[in-house]
Amino acid sequence: MLKLYHHNISVCAQKVRIALDEKGIEWTGQEVDLMKQEHLTPEFLKINPKGLVPVLVHDGIPVRESTVILEYIEDVFPERPLRPASPLGAAKMRMWTKIPDEGLHIACASVTYAASFVHQLRSHHDRKEWMERLAKLPDRARADRQRQIMEQEFKAPFVKDAVLLHDKVLKEMDAALGEQTWLASDEFTLADIAIIPYVTRLDRLGLEKMWAQRPNVARWFDAVQARPSFDSAITSFRSNAYDDELKKQGIDVWPKVNALLTE
Numbered sequence: 703m704l705k706l707y708h709h710n711i712s713v714c715a716q717k718v719r720i721a722l723d724e725k726g727i728e729w730t731g732q733e734v735d736l737m738k739q740e741h742l743t744p745e746f747l748k749i750n751p752k753g754l755v756p757v758l759v760h761d762g763i764p765v766r767e768s769t770v771i772l773e774y775i776e777d778v779f780p781e782r783p784l785r786p787a788s789p790l791g792a793a794k795m796r797m798w799t800k801i802p803d804e805g806l807h808i809a810c811a812s813v814t815y816a817a818s819f820v821h822q823l824r825s826h827h828d829r830k831e832w833m834e835r836l837a838k839l840p841d842r843a844r845a846d847r848q849r850q851i852m853e854q855e856f857k858a859p860f861v862k863d864a865v866l867l868h869d870k871v872l873k874e875m876d877a878a879l880g881e882q883t884w885l886a887s888d889e890f891t892l893a894d895i896a897i898i899p900y901v902t903r904l905d906r907l908g909l910e911k912m913w914a915q916r917p918n919v920a921r922w923f924d925a926v927q928a929r930p931s932f933d934s935a936i937t938s939f940r941s942n943a944y945d946d947e948l949k950k951q952g953i954d955v956w957p958k959v960n961a962l963l964t965e
């Protein structure tokens with residue numbers, strides 16, 4: 703039996719849900735409410751001491767880390783393959799799945815916090831409550847980044863680097879997609895799955911202009927959204943929409959991001 707501990711808008715959980723859907727695998731889900739800090743309860747910390755989703759529990763054994771989970775699913779359920787069969791194809795695929803783990807994931811969290819979460823958290827918690835939340839995070843570097851963003855928003859020094867890293871990845875994507883249909887080959891693979899949630903997040907934050915001059919990325923993202931897995935793994939889980947919240951508060955993120963890209 704497969705049980706996925708996940709969260710509706712977690713980018714890492716989205717990756718795993720896409721892979722499960724693309725392969726037609728049955729799973730049961732347990733949503734972990736990050737806003738209510740359900741990921742920091744003693745019960746959940748036994749499942750993942752890092753206090754992070756997703757975790758895929760297979761026959762009672764937890765598998766953690768989304769990139770590891772993706773390959774685990776592929777190894778256990780090889781039907782409808784999402785990993786190229788050739789060693790070189792698999793290596794190309796892994797060059798993409800490594801990108802989130804090597805910085806894009808943290809960068810995505812920084813941009814999301816600066817653009818949206820600061821406003822949402824501020825409207826629900828005063829500073830003292832926010833500091834209490836941060837004090838509970840097991841990852842102190844993550845807590846410190848969140849504190850700096852809370853105080854400086856887009857002016858926190860590492861937020862500019864986070865925006866530039868997204869830009870670099872989009873540039874590399876555009877080049878790769880000029881050579882082939884999908885990121886690692888002409889087949890849809892785990893490479894695409896690893897990157898989809900990050901481009902989707904930019905789109906939700908109103909930052910689609912980041913690929914306005916990158917037609918291959920635009921073509922890829924249209925094709926991604928036309929796949930049934932996008933609906934079942936991403937759209938159907940949307941209950942708190944970033945864009946609605948940003949629009950409600952009259953916040954336009956693009957000018958701030960564009961300033962960092964061009965200054």
Ligand SMILES: N[C@@H](CCC(=O)N[C@@H](CS)C(=O)NCC(=O)O)C(=O)O
Binds near residue numbers: 715755756766
């Ligand atoms: N490297 C981990 C990262 C997991 C991660 O950062 N998960 C986020 C949601 S996308 C989380 O659980 N955040 C909880 C928090 O911010 O305290 C993976 O790929 O699974």
